[in-house]
Amino acid sequence: MNKKSTLSWKEYVITRLIKASGYSAIIFVGMILYFLLSQGLPALQEVPLSSLIADRWYPIEDYYGILPLLGGSLVVTIGATLIAVPFGLASAIYIAEIAPRWAREILKPIVEILGGLPSVVLGFLGIMVLSPTLQVWLDLPTGLSAFTGSLLLGGIAIPTIVSVAEDALDAVPRSYREAALALGATHWQTIWTVTLPAARSGVLTAIMLGIARAIGETMTVMMVTGNAPVMPNGPGALFAPVRTMTATIAAEMGEVASGSTHYHVLFFIGIVLFLISLAVNVTASAVIFRQVKRTEKLLS
Amino acid sequence: MPNKNDSVKENKVVLENVNLSYSDGTESLKNVSMPFVANSTNVVFGPAGSGKSSLLRLFNRLNDLADVTLLEGQVLLDGENILDPNTDVIALRRKVGMVFARPVVLPMSIRKNLTYGLELAGEKNKTVLNESVERSLNQAALWDEVKDRLDDPAIALSGGQQQRLCLARSLANEPEIVLLDEPTSGLDPISTNKIEESLQILKKDYTIILVPHSVHQAARTADYSAFFLQGKLIEYSAGKTIYTNPQDERTRDYVEGRFG
Ligand SMILES: Nc1ncnc2c1ncn2[C@@H]1O[C@H](COP(=O)(O)OP(=O)(O)OP(=O)(O)O)[C@@H](O)[C@H]1O
Numbered sequence: 001m002n003k004k005s006t007l008s009w010k011e012y013v014i015t016r017l018i019k020a021s022g023y024s025a026i027i028f029v030g031m032i033l034y035f036l037l038s039q040g041l042p043a044l045q046e047v048p049l050s051s052l053i054a055d056r057w058y059p060i061e062d063y064y065g066i067l068p069l070l071g072g073s074l075v076v077t078i079g080a081t082l083i084a085v086p087f088g089l090a091s092a093i094y095i096a097e098i099a100p101r102w103a104r105e106i107l108k109p110i111v112e113i114l115g116g117l118p119s120v121v122l123g124f125l126g127i128m129v130l131s132p133t134l135q136v137w138l139d140l141p142t143g144l145s146a147f148t149g150s151l152l153l154g155g156i157a158i159p160t161i162v163s164v165a166e167d168a169l170d171a172v173p174r175s176y177r178e179a180a181l182a183l184g185a186t187h188w189q190t191i192w193t194v195t196l197p198a199a200r201s202g203v204l205t206a207i208m209l210g211i212a213r214a215i216g217e218t219m220t221v222m223m224v225t226g227n228a229p230v231m232p233n234g235p236g237a238l239f240a241p242v243r244t245m246t247a248t249i250a251a252e253m254g255e256v257a258s259g260s261t262h263y264h265v266l267f268f269i270g271i272v273l274f275l276i277s278l279a280v281n282v283t284a285s286a287v288i289f290r291q292v293k294r295t296e297k298l299l300s
Numbered sequence: 301m302p303n304k305n306d307s308v309k310e311n312k313v314v315l316e317n318v319n320l321s322y323s324d325g326t327e328s329l330k331n332v333s334m335p336f337v338a339n340s341t342n343v344v345f346g347p348a349g350s351g352k353s354s355l356l357r358l359f360n361r362l363n364d365l366a367d368v369t370l371l372e373g374q375v376l377l378d379g380e381n382i383l384d385p386n387t388d389v390i391a392l393r394r395k396v397g398m399v400f401a402r403p404v405v406l407p408m409s410i411r412k413n414l415t416y417g418l419e420l421a422g423e424k425n426k427t428v429l430n431e432s433v434e435r436s437l438n439q440a441a442l443w444d445e446v447k448d449r450l451d452d453p454a455i456a457l458s459g460g461q462q463q464r465l466c467l468a469r470s471l472a473n474e475p476e477i478v479l480l481d482e483p484t485s486g487l488d489p490i491s492t493n494k495i496e497e498s499l500q501i502l503k504k505d506y507t508i509i510l511v512p513h514s515v516h517q518a519a520r521t522a523d524y525s526a527f528f529l530q531g532k533l534i535e536y537s538a539g540k541t542i543y544t545n546p547q548d549e550r551t552r553d554y555v556e557g558r559f560g
Pocket residue numbers: 322323324326327328346347348349350351352353354355366367
């Protein structure tokens with residue numbers, strides 16, 4: 001009897017502790033959101049919506065059009081995604097399915113280390129090496145462009161994608177591959193028709209995490225995209241300087257007077273960023289969740 | 301000389317002095333020589349770790365994936381040594397179907413599972429594919445149970461149905477040999493019975509090589525039996541005498557349930 005009550009006492013404390021840390025996470029996020037909204041929403045009163053959704057960002061003369069920043073972020077992120085997804089998936093497939101064991105044992109830790117590189121280091125490499133090289137190769141007026149940013153962001157997202165996707169592929173039971181091979185599938189057909197589909201939700205998660213990392217990245221893009229808040233128009237914009245939302249916040253927040261219109265607009269940009277990340281994550285988990293639910297239904 | 305006489309059946313596969321070791325030093329097959337007879341159920345039985353699975357995986361070269369360090373001897377399928385490095389492994393695997401101990405349905409619909417092999421081989425004709433689906437499901441005694449939901453995901457089937465789907469899937473490739481590695485080990489007696497009944501009919505057209513999950517199943521199904529112990533072929537016999545009157549002491553012990 002006695003023993004049982006000490007046990008339940010311990011359990012009570014542990015459950016409470018876990019509950020408390022769970023709730024505190026929610027509370028902190030809630031407080032951040034509240035702060036973001038309270039500082040950002042006044043922008044809507046101080047600047048008419050039509051001026052916010054405009055294509056001129058020049059805060060000194062009270063032009064607060066955020067479209068060029070939104071466009072800059074979109075161009076750089078889409079570019080990074082287009083680079084990171086194919087290369088990331090190809091590397092993950094190579095490491096999980098094709099590489100001999102010794103190569104796998106070398107490559108896996110390398111990928112993890114690359115994933116942990118501080119983005120300032122990459123930005124520095126971008127400025128010193130990548131951007132001058134691109135300027136010469138592509139014969140551009142400046143090497144600091146959306147393309148340079150996309151390349152670097154893609155490079156940042158690749159380790160995330162490789163690492164998560166490789167784990168997902170690795171988790172596919174060996175029996176699946178053997179079943180496919182025993183039916184006369186080639187190695188490549190097995191990967192394409194069985195292993196990848198079986199790892200689908202993990203691979204999607206990998207892609208979403210990679211994109212999320214690219215969207216939220218600040219330092220690198222601030223260092224290499226040239227930081228010109230110009231509206232990207234047409235495919236040529238990829239090779240022109242742009243400025244992303246994150247870079248704008250980071251570069252200008254230090255210089256604005258607290259409580260000024262400019263200050264509020266910067267927070268408003270933060271809200272927009274938040275909504276975009278939220279949309280990406282909700283889409284991702286909806287896709288993954290739908291699959292989980294389907295398999296659950298099947299297994300019940 | 302292969303005898304074309306109806307009463308005497310041909311040897312479909314002949315093993316000659318096969319040795320197989322894994323990289324960890326396990327000698328899984330030691331100098332194994334034996335025939336596998338066409339249009340019959342060839343049973344390979346023995347205790348755990350006696351090399352039955354290693355033997356079966358020779359026939360479709362699935363051992364290629366494992367860490368095999370030593371592979372000697374010959375496996376003659378219709379007189380051709382399939383261990384030869386120049387063997388077309390993909391073509392071989394179409395000719396030699398396999399059903400595993402635990403059902404492995406691929407993450408796709410029932411129909412897709414069945415047409416998978418043929419589609420890989422380049423078959424696109426819908427009529428051919430549909431006919432193959434119906435034929436193979438009938439052969440595996442599954443058609444009546446799934447004919448109305450062929451496009452449902454295959455994991456929705458019960459374990460017993462999944463295993464029959466796996467049998468049907470390997471039959472859809474129109475193989476010549478069907479390997480079954482303890483195909484009923486996870487199944488209830490009724491599903492087991494269904495598979496055994498299918499095998500009885502299938503052996504008219506195919507060479508069946510079966511690792512049974514029990515001595516009882518071996519005795520029920522065998523036309524030819526081979527008893528293995530620690531990688532060695534201990535006793536081989538036609539008919540069921542090996543179960544009623546084994547010649548080797550070790551076979552007798554195993555059959556009578558004294559070890560293993
Ligand atoms: N991939 C592998 N790598 C190393 N050793 C292996 C491998 N596969 C099997 N072995 C070893 O080879 C021996 C024979 O194994 P095998 O799977 O052929 O036995 P089995 O007769 O099928 O046994 P069971 O009845 O348990 O399925 C065992 O000692 C096993 O540990």
